[in-house]
Amino acid sequence: MRGLYQHLKRSTGLSGRQAGGQQFVTDENDVLLRNKNAILKRWRRFFDTLLNSKSPTLNPDVVEQVTQRSATRATRRLAAVPDLEEVDSDDEPIALERLRAIFVEVWNGGEMPQEWKDAIIKVLYKKGDRTNCNNFRGISLLSHVGKVLAKTITNRLSAFCEANEILPEEQCGFRPGRSTVCMLFVVRRLQELGRRRRIPLYMCFIDLQKAYDSVDRELLWKVLARAGIPGEMIAVIRKFHVGMRARVRTDDGELSDWFPVTQGLRQGCSMSPLLFNVFFAAPLEIIVTRFSQDEVIVRDLVYLKEEERRGEGLLDRVRRAVWGMLYADDAGVVSKSADGLARMMTIIVEVFREFGLTVSERKTETLVMRVKERQRPPPPPPPVLTIEAAGQRYAQTTEFRYLGGLVNEQGDLTPEINHRSKAAWACIKRYATELFDRPGAPFRLKARLLQAEAVEALLYGCMTWSPRRNHYGMLQTTHHRLLLRVIGYRRKRGTYRQLSYAQALKRVGCQSVEATVRQRRLLFAGAVARQPDGRLPKRLMFGELVGGEDPGQGNPEQNWLTCLKDDMKMFEARYGSTTDKPSVFGVPKLVWSEAAKVEGGVPWHAGVLQGAERFMASWHKGKEEASRQRAIKRGDSGPKNSLDTAPINGAVGGRKETARREESKREETDRVT
Structure with missing residues (x-):
């Protein structure tokens, strides 16, 4: 399967450079650079500035407000020398023994090879103006041998954090047993519960500027120590970062000069997401503490009806409230009032600044999850929500794409399904020339790629949806058209019958989109x-x-x-x-x-x-019976089981001669194969 994707990428031009010619960029004065050497130097200056600049609002002493933890679980395992069982490799035992010897030397205080620290930064385009360097993301290409040791550290550190509950419950990013779907479900379910009790919810989706690159390393070591991580482990982690160098590689393979990297986490390293989670947990702890000191915030937090715990203080009550949804640095906060949300955002912005993190005013947006209006006709829309926090003002939006799912004011799934349909068709069009429109391509390969890419794009996050019957119809229409494209079906001129959805499912060998x-x-x-x-x-x-209103009886949403x-x-x-x-x-x-x-x-x-x-089985049986009843109503003398014997080209059995039906079958077979 890997070879297939490599071939498809080469044939569609998605490997290597996305476009022919050199990618021009602008310098610090917005002057467009066309010279290759000037462009390379510009990229070097950009990343040198990005990876070596400390935030002016950084407060090194803020870590003293974080609770000093005394870890009790998995500590001995965390500081132990790496074992061969932890090295997931198919190499020869002799090679593994030599590799372990190097790991032991580094672990016991030896110098780490410079090659394990160095990084080659590959520039990846995100979105926006292609000439603006800020619209690109740098991914570090690292030594494979160094990655083995980094992965060992990551596995141990992850088990340590889970065993000692270092990370907050709201954080689902890069943790075992958690995914983007978990937080997407929390947001959608929270909106449903608010509409059920007619409680409008005010949300703010926070965007952090260059979050991984803004982590101050000296502050990170202090946070790791206060989290209870042994000094031996912190020392090995520091060796990956102290003395680190980087150079930029452009699309045409040119390399810039080396420059030191003294700030941020290593993009592309398996340790970085987990280290960021541990670092991010520190400001979150301070934020929750300050929430508990504000009466308005405490009053307007979202609480669930649960059994009260004896001896629970105000801080414990705030911690149990539903106030945040996090996936790494993608954060959303919620309150039951605009004033409460503004106060929450003020605290969040101020604490983040002390840790060297910056909230992007331009990309941070607010959303009001509205209740269902009972008044007919509905009242005029409310005034625009304005949230100001610590000198920043955030724009209001009617819909926001959070972790790949579209969240809107009314909780309507129609815009989300429309977007997912476009994403599915984009997958088909990406490989249309080389696969789906190629007569000689294997049919089963087309069907497998349809299921692996297009259907997954169509149904991403579907387990969190609450679709109505019309939504299933929209999904079925898109799925039906995708199946026809893969089958290669073309309706003959002058005919009106389409290859039915049930026939298409049987031909491809998959289940309906509703069943999925x-x-x-x-x-x-x-x-x-x-x-x-x-x-x-x-x-x-x-x-x-x-709070809110009692749902009562009637026709619930x-x-x-x-x-x-x-x-x-x-x-x-x-x-x-x-x-x-x-x-x-x-x-x-x-x-x-x-x-x-x-x-x-x-x-x-x-x-x-x-x-x-x-x-x-029941669905197909119902479709067969419906097809049989339609044939009887038309006076069709065709076969009883029209679903299994109907010609692929859509002609109705009984109205055409047998020879005509057989010829159509052969034509369709030739077209597909």
Whole structure:
């Protein structure tokens, strides 16, 4: 599969340079540079300034406000010399022994080879003006041998942080058992619960300027020490950074001169995301403490209806509130009032400045999650929300793309599905010339790439959705068209029949998009049910907001839990269950959330897949019956099972001669193969 992607990248021009010719950039005075040497020097100056500039607002003593931890778990393992079992390699034992000898020497105080520290910075375009250096991201190409030791440190440090609860619950970035979907689910579910109790929620999505490059290393070592990480481990981590050099490589392979790097984390190193999480946890701890000292913030935080804990103070109550959603440096904060959000942002900006981090005023945006209006006609829109914090003013938006998912004011899925449909078609068009429109390309390869890229782009985050029937219809329409493109179907001139969706699914050998969405939501629900009780997604899945109006009776708005109940009904979760032996998806339990925990969720996973098969069998049977009834209504004398025997080109059996049908089949077979 890797060779396939390499071939596709070469054929579509996505490998190496994105465009022919040299990429021109502007200098510090916005003068366009066209000379190759001048461009190379400009890139060197840009990264030299970026990676060696300290923030003027940095307060080295702010770390004293962070709690000094005394780690009790996994400490001995963290400081131990690397073992051969930790080196995931297929090399010969002799090579591994020599590699371990080098690691032991470095670990015990020896010098680290300079090649392990050095980095070659590859410039990657993000978005915006291509001549502006700020619109590019630098990724460091590092020594592979050094990466082995860095990965060993990362694995140990990750286990240490999880065992000692160093990272806050709100942080889901680069942590085992957590993903972007978890935080996306928290945001969507929070909006549903707010609309359910008619509580408008005020959110601010924070963007940090060059977050990884802004980390002050001296402050980082202090934060690691206060987190309880042993000095031996910190010493090895420092060796990767002290004396580090870098040089820039442009698209045409030219290299700049070496320059020292004294600031920030190493982009491209497996340690960097985890080190940033530990560093980021320090200002978050101070922020929560200052939240608890502001009465307005405490009053307007979002709380869940949960059992009160004895002896819980104000700070503990704030920590249990739903106030932040984090994935590495992608952060969102929420409050029940605009004033509360402004006060929260003021504290956040001020604390971040003390740690050398800068909130981007231009890219940080606010969003109001509105409640459903009962008044008809609806009242005029409210005034524009203005949030000011520490001298910054943030623009309001009606929709925001958070972790790849589109969040909007009304919680409507239609814009999100439209965007996902465009993303799916972009995947098809990317490989159209070399694969999908190529008659000689293997059909199964087309189908596999469709499932691996286009369908995944179409259904990203679908387990967090609460779709209505029309949303399933939109997804089915897009999926149907994608299948027709892969099959190579072309409707003949003068005919009106299309290759049906059911026929296309059978031809490609996949399940319907509705079945896929329901299956993924059930599997995700099982994964959330198996989480510890303190995890934020689990608390929100079964939770209810404090305050607002009682939902009461009537026709409630579609939400994630009602969709989940519908999924279990459609997948026949009680299949095989009896009064004496109740079960859910074959697991002998009364409650689905308990059934999902049995044996690590393996029976639940298998039961959901079997439920999807039952759903698809029933779905195909219904389509066949509907097709048969339509044929009877038309007076068609064609075959009873029109779904299996209908010609690929869409001609109706019974209205055409047998020879005509067979010829059409052969034409379609030739077209596909």
